[in-house]
Amino acid sequence: MSLILLIEQVLNGLQFGVTLFLMAAGLTLVFGVMGLINLAHGSLFMVGAFAAAAVAGATGSFVLALGAALAAAAAAGALVEVLVIRRLYARDHLDQVLATFALILIFSEGTRWVFGSFPLYLNIPAALSGPISLPGGIEYSTYRLFLIGVGIAVAIGLGLLITRSRLGIQIRAGESDREMIAALGIDISRLYTIVFALGAALAGLAGALVGAIQSVQVGMGEPVLILAFVVIVIGGIGSIKGALVGAVLVGLTDTLGKLLLPGMFALFMPASSAATVGSALASMAIYILMAAVLIWRPTGLFGVRA
Amino acid sequence: MFKHLALAATVAAFGTAAVADGHGAVKVGMITTLSGGGAGLGIDVRDGFMLAINQSGNTNIEVIIEDDQRKPEIAVQLADKMIQSEKVDVMTGIIWSNLAMAVVPAATAQGKFYLSPNAGPSALAGRGCHPNYFNVAWQNDNLHEAAGAYANSAGYTNSFILAPNYPAGQDALTGYKRQYGGELAGEVFTKLGQTDYAAEIAQIRASGADSVFFFLPGGMGISFLKQYADSGVDLPVVGPAFSFDQGILQAVGAAALGVVNTSQWNKDIDNATNAAFVESFQAEYGRLPSLYASQGFDTANLLLSAMASADVNDTDAFRAALKAADFASTRGDFAFADNHHPIQDIYVREVIQEGDVFTNRIIGTALTDHSDVYGADCKM
Numbered sequence: 001m002s003l004i005l006l007i008e009q010v011l012n013g014l015q016f017g018v019t020l021f022l023m024a025a026g027l028t029l030v031f032g033v034m035g036l037i038n039l040a041h042g043s044l045f046m047v048g049a050f051a052a053a054a055v056a057g058a059t060g061s062f063v064l065a066l067g068a069a070l071a072a073a074a075a076a077g078a079l080v081e082v083l084v085i086r087r088l089y090a091r092d093h094l095d096q097v098l099a100t101f102a103l104i105l106i107f108s109e110g111t112r113w114v115f116g117s118f119p120l121y122l123n124i125p126a127a128l129s130g131p132i133s134l135p136g137g138i139e140y141s142t143y144r145l146f147l148i149g150v151g152i153a154v155a156i157g158l159g160l161l162i163t164r165s166r167l168g169i170q171i172r173a174g175e176s177d178r179e180m181i182a183a184l185g186i187d188i189s190r191l192y193t194i195v196f197a198l199g200a201a202l203a204g205l206a207g208a209l210v211g212a213i214q215s216v217q218v219g220m221g222e223p224v225l226i227l228a229f230v231v232i233v234i235g236g237i238g239s240i241k242g243a244l245v246g247a248v249l250v251g252l253t254d255t256l257g258k259l260l261l262p263g264m265f266a267l268f269m270p271a272s273s274a275a276t277v278g279s280a281l282a283s284m285a286i287y288i289l290m291a292a293v294l295i296w297r298p299t300g301l302f303g304v305r306a
Numbered sequence: 307m308f309k310h311l312a313l314a315a316t317v318a319a320f321g322t323a324a325v326a327d328g329h330g331a332v333k334v335g336m337i338t339t340l341s342g343g344g345a346g347l348g349i350d351v352r353d354g355f356m357l358a359i360n361q362s363g364n365t366n367i368e369v370i371i372e373d374d375q376r377k378p379e380i381a382v383q384l385a386d387k388m389i390q391s392e393k394v395d396v397m398t399g400i401i402w403s404n405l406a407m408a409v410v411p412a413a414t415a416q417g418k419f420y421l422s423p424n425a426g427p428s429a430l431a432g433r434g435c436h437p438n439y440f441n442v443a444w445q446n447d448n449l450h451e452a453a454g455a456y457a458n459s460a461g462y463t464n465s466f467i468l469a470p471n472y473p474a475g476q477d478a479l480t481g482y483k484r485q486y487g488g489e490l491a492g493e494v495f496t497k498l499g500q501t502d503y504a505a506e507i508a509q510i511r512a513s514g515a516d517s518v519f520f521f522l523p524g525g526m527g528i529s530f531l532k533q534y535a536d537s538g539v540d541l542p543v544v545g546p547a548f549s550f551d552q553g554i555l556q557a558v559g560a561a562a563l564g565v566v567n568t569s570q571w572n573k574d575i576d577n578a579t580n581a582a583f584v585e586s587f588q589a590e591y592g593r594l595p596s597l598y599a600s601q602g603f604d605t606a607n608l609l610l611s612a613m614a615s616a617d618v619n620d621t622d623a624f625r626a627a628l629k630a631a632d633f634a635s636t637r638g639d640f641a642f643a644d645n646h647h648p649i650q651d652i653y654v655r656e657v658i659q660e661g662d663v664f665t666n667r668i669i670g671t672a673l674t675d676h677s678d679v680y681g682a683d684c685k686m
Contacts, residue, residue: 005512012504109341117345119528119557124536131538139511139538144504213536214501215528215557218345223499255505262494272493279471279495 004138009259010252015144017251018151022206023224024231024243025158026199032238033175033195036085037093039100041203041228042221043107048073048204049211049220050111053122062125066208073204074197081196086189104222112218119217122208147209154202155244162240171195175238230286234293236303245301250286257285331366332618334609335388337381337409338399340373344524346553347401347598348373351423353591354602355398361586362610370394376401378408385409389416395618396421398605401598403427403446403474414438417621419628423605424598428477431647432680438621440628440646442605444570445678446474447481449546452568452652452672453519454485456544459672460566463488466515466541468506470522471495478521478546484679491515496522501529507537517541523548528557535561542566547666550657552596555664562657562664570652571600571637572668579634594665600636607633643677645684652676 027041051072056065080103088096123129124143131139162168170191173181182188207221214220231250235242262278269277293301336355339348352371359367370392374381381400388394396419400406406425413420414436422430422441430436431445457465467482467490469475475495483490491513494506510518518541522530527549534543547569555562573584573594583603587595595603611633616623631642641649652673655666 002512005508008508008511009505012502012508015504016502112341112345117349118553119346119525121557121559123532123559123561129536131536141504141533141536141538143536210501213529213533215525215532215554217525217528217557220501220525223501258505259509271490275493275495276471276476279497283471283497 004136005259007136008138008140009255011138011140011144011148013252013255014248015148015151015251016255017248018148018155019206019210020224020227020231020251021151021244021247022154022202022209023228024235024247025154025240026202027225027228028232028235028238028240028243029171029195030199031232033171034089034192036088037096037100038085038199039097039225040080040103040107041199042223042225043104044073044077044200044203045207045210045221045224046107046111046218047076048207049122049216050115050120050207051204052208052211053120053216054115056122057120062212065122066205069204069208070201073207074201076204077200078193078197080200081193085196086192089192108218115218117218119215122211122216124212143213150205150209154205155240158202158240167191167194227286230290232300234290234300236297236300238304239300239302242300242302249289253285253289254282257282261285330617330619331368332396332609332613333392333394334367334369335385335392335394335397336369336371336399337374337384337388337397337405338371339376339401340371341375344376344401347424347524348399350553350596350598351399351401351602351605354587354595354599354604355423355606356602357583357587357590357599358603358606358610362606364610364613367610367613371399374400374405376405378405381405381409382412385413389413389418395419396609398423398609400425406430410439411436419618419624421605421609421628423601426647427473428678428680431645431678432683433685435645435681435684435686437625437646437686440608440642441648442608443601443648444650444652445647445680446477447484447678448570448652448673448676449548449568450478450481450519450521451485451676452654453544453546454482455672456566456568456654456670457482457486457488457517457519459670460517460542460544462486462517462542462544464491464514464516465519466490466492466494466510466513466517467519468492468494468496468522469520470498470500470526472498474523475521482519482521485673486519496526500526503530503533504537506530507534507539510541511537511539515541518543520545521548524554528554531558531561531565544568547571547597547655550655550666551598552594552665553598555657555666559664560659563659565657566669567655567657567666568652568672569597569655569666570648570650571597572653572655572666574667575636575638575653577634577636577638580636580638583636594663604633604635604637604640607635639675643681645678645681645686647678647681649675649677 048069052065052069055068128143132142231246235246261282265274265278372384398421401424403425426445469478544566550567612627616627654670
């Protein structure tokens with residue numbers, strides 16, 4: 001196997017990781033700060049992608065499409081928080097799972113109603129399409145490089161927001177003692193709406209960015225949601241840093257596993273069955289990683305909660 | 307809601323009394339996928355089927371339509387309900403092979419006819435074949451075999467092949483390799499439902515292949531093609547029609563232009579039935595028909611042709627009437643092999659752009675009068 005292929009795959013793993021981070025960051029914020037399991041996070045991802053596809057179709061502008069995705073997902077998130085989620089904070093996790101699962105069904109069928117059953121078209125903007133030559137003779141997709149850049153920028157921005165801003169202080173305070181910050185005169189329900197909308201906007205952004213290279217269709221959020229849960233369990237619930245490290249770990253494990261495992265099995269098996277066994281094991285790799293991390297550190301890599 | 311759907315879609319024709327020509331009414335139970343990610347396929351099959359029924363003006367047929375949500379357990383429940391309380395005579399509609407495997411053997415064992423408008427798992431074509439089971443679409447391997455035959459004729463000698471790691475994906479690669487005579491530059495099984503193919507595309511780039519064969523139905527194919535087109539790899543791609551049907555081509559866009567795919571049907575097959583079908587489908591539903599729609603249309607016409615010459619209650623006569631396949635297919639020549647699977651031509655198509663619409667045109671024939679290899683195991 002050539003070094004170029006390996007480097008290209010590491011970039012692919014990194015890109016997959018940072019897009020997962022956009023999903024996982026919102027999920028871990030909501031879970032960490034509000035103690036809420038939000039299964040409908042994948043639906044907000046889908047809302048972002050559909051909003052982007054609709055706006056890109058109407059205006060032809062990718063920047064407007066990204067803006068629309070952020071706005072639509074944040075609005076949908078805020079609306080859902082006020083109408084449904086707010087009633088669930090005091091309830092146990094089973095009620096939250098049931099209610100947010102219902103939201104998935106409502107979002108999916110609602111989207112199908114509005115946009116129909118056929119996948120929508122959303123493409124990479126012309127400025128970012130095609131491959132770019134990196135030093136060392138590596139041909140790599142410009143758009144994927146852009147995704148890595150956006151993911152890192154969002155990670156830095158979110159890190160600054162949490163550690164440096166007043167909102168960040170409130171979020172961290174709400175995470176460790178919500179009664180106390182309510183007693184200090186912070187409007188906790190407003191804070192929760194803001195956090196939920198922020199998480200939703202990140203999911204929507206991820207949906208729009210990923211939608212351009214994948215298929216914009218009903219139900220596109222659920223597979224990503226499962227991976228995002230794996231990421232936050234590995235990283236530690238409530239930790240943005242954990243979400244970033246977990247996402248990159250999952251991205252690299254998945255991508256390199258798919259590349260290396262079939263080759264390893266081919267050393268002592270016929271090629272065709274090595275491909276089957278290797279790819280079956282590769283699709284389990286991230287779950288094996290999760291199990292290993294949990295055995296080593298039951299609260300996840302950066303988790304604080306017992 | 308699903309009840310509501312079924313009611314709305316039911317053809318109001320309660321002609322239970324015997325009619326003048328002596329043949330009894332037929333009650334059809336259609337179980338297909340109308341919601342969720344795979345709904346586009348089921349909707350096309352249903353619309354094609356109902357178009358043929360409505361055009362026939364036959365008031366002697368009642369169709370009950372239910373949504374299986376692409377879930378085997380729901381399909382089984384619906385089938386039980388249709389057989390036991392609705393007492394249907396004929397069943398049809400299932401899109402996915404795993405759902406077909408859950409429903410068809412039980413339905414045919416209870417004496418119902420089953421006409422498959424899409425799924426054609428090998429288990430039902432070989433040892434598990436049944437006299438009351440007819441497949442009007444294809445055996446699952448057929449289009450992949452055609453892709454392999456095309457690769458030979460195009461002079462490809464080093465293909466990179468990939469498909470999802472599930473039974474139909476494994477059948478796809480087996481089907482391709484059955485006809486293809488060259489070397490393999492690589493063979494990769496992806497995860498079912500995978501949406502990112504960067505890793506596979508990097509492997510294709512590094513493999514030194516001269517062509518790529520892939521079977522990635524639905525959203526998987528859209529993702530692959532968009533990413534492939536953007537990657538700068540410019541090897542020729544060949545695949546079965548499923549990733550290039552009318553429903554998803556618009557979502558792939560220009561990334562699919564020029565891609566070669568194999569299909570038993572296309573809208574430019576030159577016969578009167580097909581021309582009328584394409585025109586009336588467009589007039590009725592405001593979109594171009596897909597191969598799924600053509601399969602639904604042919605299934606309904608097969609059923610109507612059998613109803614015209616036999617009574618559904620006379621099982622042997624009705625079966626013989628179905629087997630005769632005495633209907634005008636949108637595909638032109640159509641016949642059933644002894645295992646009740648089609649003998650048909652499979653074409654090579656190319657994706658083109660007509661105005662704003664992406665569609666296909668036929669550029670050659672991959673296999674002529676093709677049936678499947680499993681028929682030899684079928685004893686009935």
